[in-house]
Amino acid sequence: MEFIGQRPKKETIASFRDHVSSGKAAFFAQYGMDFVPGRRKGIYLWDVGGEKRLINCHCNGGVFNLGHRHAQIVDALKRAVGELDIGNHHLLSEQRATLAARLADLAPGDLPYTVFAVGGGEAIDFALKLARAHSRRPRVLSAQGGYHGHTGLALAAGDPHYRDPFGPMPPGFQQVPFGDLETLAAEIGDDTAAVILETIPATLGMPIAPPDYFSGVRALCDQHGALLIVDEVQTGLGRTGKMWAIEHWLETASPGPVPEPDILATGKGLSGGIYPIAATCYRAPLNRFPHDHPFIHISTFGGAELGCAVALAVLDISAEPGFLQHVNELAAQLATGFDQLQARYPQTLVEVRQLGLMCALVFPDETCGPMMTKLLYEEGLLAIYANNDPRALQFLPPLVMDALEAEEALGALDRALAGLSHLRGWQMNH
Ligand SMILES: Cc1ncc(COP(=O)(O)O)c(C=O)c1O
Numbered sequence: 001m002e003f004i005g006q007r008p009k010k011e012t013i014a015s016f017r018d019h020v021s022s023g024k025a026a027f028f029a030q031y032g033m034d035f036v037p038g039r040r041k042g043i044y045l046w047d048v049g050g051e052k053r054l055i056n057c058h059c060n061g062g063v064f065n066l067g068h069r070h071a072q073i074v075d076a077l078k079r080a081v082g083e084l085d086i087g088n089h090h091l092l093s094e095q096r097a098t099l100a101a102r103l104a105d106l107a108p109g110d111l112p113y114t115v116f117a118v119g120g121g122e123a124i125d126f127a128l129k130l131a132r133a134h135s136r137r138p139r140v141l142s143a144q145g146g147y148h149g150h151t152g153l154a155l156a157a158g159d160p161h162y163r164d165p166f167g168p169m170p171p172g173f174q175q176v177p178f179g180d181l182e183t184l185a186a187e188i189g190d191d192t193a194a195v196i197l198e199t200i201p202a203t204l205g206m207p208i209a210p211p212d213y214f215s216g217v218r219a220l221c222d223q224h225g226a227l228l229i230v231d232e233v234q235t236g237l238g239r240t241g242k243m244w245a246i247e248h249w250l251e252t253a254s255p256g257p258v259p260e261p262d263i264l265a266t267g268k269g270l271s272g273g274i275y276p277i278a279a280t281c282y283r284a285p286l287n288r289f290p291h292d293h294p295f296i297h298i299s300t301f302g303g304a305e306l307g308c309a310v311a312l313a314v315l316d317i318s319a320e321p322g323f324l325q326h327v328n329e330l331a332a333q334l335a336t337g338f339d340q341l342q343a344r345y346p347q348t349l350v351e352v353r354q355l356g357l358m359c360a361l362v363f364p365d366e367t368c369g370p371m372m373t374k375l376l377y378e379e380g381l382l383a384i385y386a387n388n389d390p391r392a393l394q395f396l397p398p399l400v401m402d403a404l405e406a407e408e409a410l411g412a413l414d415r416a417l418a419g420l421s422h423l424r425g426w427q428m429n430h
Contacts, residue, residue, distance in 0.1 A: 109260030116303025120267030121149025205392030215256025241356030277307035
């Protein structure tokens with residue numbers, strides 16, 4: 001290998017500490033998690049030292065939907081490097097045109113236009129800029145505990161503890177409880193440019209909104225002329241068993257309005273875990289402003305042509321007949337496994353939230369999520385608790401996991417739950 005394990009692991013950790021993040025190095029040392037990702041393939045990650053292997057059920061929030069180094073994705077990038085480069089963000093582009101048209105084909109509703117970005121935060125920033133420029137209104141409503149990224153406007157739409165240390169934020173942002181139409185109705189007004197929501201707020205521990213929630217949000221937006229922005233950065237591209245999570249609510253909308261978004265942001269998995277790319281897709285009527293000001297929003301690397309080639313390969317795989325069927329079969333297998341674990345550890349695993357392979361396991365108190373992260377790490381599985389609700393463990397397996405691998409993951413969960421139950425003196429049924 002030319003890149004992995006070229007120096008002793010201790011030296012890598014020291015150099016990371018001295019030159020990248022002393023805080024992260026200290027954090028992982030404190031918790032005895034000195035894992036440095038080395039070799040990676042499919043659902044697995046190996047430590048550079050080679051002794052430890054992890055099943056990746058964190059997947060960077062969906063970046064590794066297709067597992068690590070999916071052969072078709074790696075091949076697409078290799079072939080693209082043979083002909084393409086980043087491209088020029090000021091000029092026309094065959095690759096961006098092809099990818100945008102493909103996204104429009106697959107979009108939930110009529111979203112013919114796409115502006116590309118490097119990452120999800122940037123895609124959200126553009127969504128919010130577009131909403132404000134189009135509506136000429138200042139206010140943006142988002143969900144408490146939601147997360148849209150750490151860049152400018154995306155940060156302003158998020159929770160105070162991520163933004164307060166950084167001084168005054170742009171005005172006009174306000175948060176309301178997720179799933180609560182009454183409060184939204186009280187806050188939305190004729191000065192509201194947009195309501196922005198994750199379809200399932202991952203960082204909040206993945207609460208699943210009731211079937212009529214998004215049609216209720218859509219109705220309030222329509223009533224006040226506000227736009228509906230759906231953040232599918234984590235939930236999109238098959239994660240929930242449909243191409244886009246919002247499709248679940250499109251089906252259940254009756255008798256309310258069909259909650260098609262005005263703007264949809266995607267990212268993470270669009271990269272295939274190989275080349276960063278994100279996208280903001282939007283309705284035709286919103287194109288007036290970008291049409292009149294085509295150079296007012298610029299991203300040098302957004303929609304890099306190499307990334308477009310990779311993203312097209314991702315969409316080809318995700319739209320293959322059978323892909324979503326596999327996701328739903330795997331989701332059913334895990335649901336059965338979670339049921340059994342709940343029966344075995346009734347005081348420990350108090351709730352399971354699941355839509356497709358977007359899963360959260362919920363425990364009695366806030367110490368449990370971090371403890372489960374550590375216990376699972378010891379059992380060879382990477383899964384991280386939800387930052388805005390540490391009672392919940394996010395469980396995001398690669399969508400390409402097979403049935404045997406799923407059993408292996410459930411086995412690790414079983415052992416970690418036994419460990420937590422033992423530590424806390426909670427009931428275990430055999
Ligand atoms: C729902 C959601 N939106 C936006 C983002 C920001 O994406 P990025 O980190 O690529 O900027 C994230 C990242 O975790 C996310 O989970």
